[in-house]
Amino acid sequence: MAFFNKLKILFLSIIVLLGAVTGLLSMRPKENKSTAPEILYSGNTSLDKSPHPYGEKLFKENCKVCHRINTEAIGPALRGVTQRRSQVWIYEFIKDSQGMIKKGDRTAVELYMKYHRTEMPAFQTMSTANIDSILVYIELSDL
Numbered sequence: 001m002a003f004f005n006k007l008k009i010l011f012l013s014i015i016v017l018l019g020a021v022t023g024l025l026s027m028r029p030k031e032n033k034s035t036a037p038e039i040l041y042s043g044n045t046s047l048d049k050s051p052h053p054y055g056e057k058l059f060k061e062n063c064k065v066c067h068r069i070n071t072e073a074i075g076p077a078l079r080g081v082t083q084r085r086s087q088v089w090i091y092e093f094i095k096d097s098q099g100m101i102k103k104g105d106r107t108a109v110e111l112y113m114k115y116h117r118t119e120m121p122a123f124q125t126m127s128t129a130n131i132d133s134i135l136v137y138i139e140l141s142d143l
């Protein structure tokens with residue numbers, strides 16, 4: 001099962017890379033616009049729309065019930081979180097926020113109080129690579 005998940009992640013990473021390359025290629029021939037406009041539409045539009053399709057999928061499946069990117073919901077708006085917290089802090093919080101709160105991490109406790117003691121679920125098995133995908137999606141999304 002873990003091996004299958006790794007394959008899935010690898011496969012999706014390849015799709016993301018292909019999407020990025022197609023996106024870049026479709027941006028290049030700007031000066032040919034008048035002679036060959038159709039080349040501008042040759043990209044995979046469903047991938048081009050998202051800054052990180054896999055991160056978007058993970059975010060929608062696991063986080064969107066409580067979080068929005070730009071506005072507060074059940075939990076805080078997540079845009080800019082990579083500027084206000086360290087990467088290590090974010091990994092630990094997503095994997096076990098309650099553990100951090102019990103340990104007395106000041107920021108975690110303050111957030112917990114501010115959000116009326118709402119417990120965020122622990123995503124203990126989420127890999128740091130998957131968390132990175134979500135963070136890239138959050139920070140680059142133009143929603």
Ligand code: HEC
Pocket residue numbers: 059062063064065066067074075076077078081085090093094097111112113115116117118119120121123134
């Ligand atoms: C059940 C609702 C819920 C879900 C689902 C949830 N969160 Fe949260 N999250 C919260 C709440 C509430 C807080 C505020 C702290 C607290 O109450 O523990 C928070 C805080 C955070 C913070 C800290 C924000 C800051 O400003 O420092 C991050 C980062 C975060 N969540 C990321 C995620 C990610 C990524 C996911 C999906 C993998 C997720 N959360 C899923 C409710 C949720």
